[in-house]
Amino acid sequence: MGVEFLKGHGTENDFVVLPDPEGLLDLTVARVRALCDRRRGLGADGVLRVVRPDLGPWFMDYRNADGSIAEMCGNGLRVFARYLVEADLAPLGSFTVGTRAGQRDVVAHEDGSVTLDMGPVRVTGASAAEVGGQVFEGVAVDVGNPHLACVTTTPVAALDLREQPGYDRGVFPEGVNVEFVNVLDEGALRMRVHERGVGETRSCGTGTVAAVASWLHGTGRRTGKATVDVPGGRVSVVVEQDAATLTGPAVLLARGELDRAWWDAL
């Protein structure tokens, strides 16, 4: 028997989903890297292992494409929730999923979109990123995982994000996801992101929440809402005093089996 997989994406942030309810898969760094490689594997920004410890809530075991572990993934959690519903493992509507950042309530809608409780969002201080010699002032934002969200008037489309943006390793010892944000209008943002453990991606759900928190912070507010346009589509974010929600699409596009010999040889 091969290893069951599905492929999905949320605003083109794409994932390999590995159903593994009993936690039997040995998901090594080498296997994650091979799965995510766009030439020698299926290709993805990350892996979502679907496990159910002790028959409690389903748990999203998220890995970045380089094999590193991250606390939370907003786009991945929408895809994860969509998989649970399509596999009849969770109902349409509300249920809870465990993540390394804590339990998250999700609402799977009939149209395929998913709304996530993103937990509390905290702006923890000022910092800066550097791209091509240009310095971008921003703020550190904790969305369960670390972000440096920089609101700028430089058009984000003009940035070369092929390399890791420079950042202060003293502020972000575990690495950081870096967002560049343009304000299009009140409540309408555009964002590009360089993700820790991946590189530039077409979207980052936690990053969009950080972007909205950063924009609000810069205008003297702690709460508010915005749409965020990313290269892969659009999501909606609401930031409240001690909570935030993220709504956006979740797509499953393929399912199949990994060749067992390929998997075992990794």
Ligand SMILES: N[C@@H](CCC[C@H](N)C(=O)O)C(=O)O
């Ligand atoms: N793409 C994700 C974030 C994935 C984790 C991130 N790269 C990290 O290392 O923190 C999202 O949609 O939130």
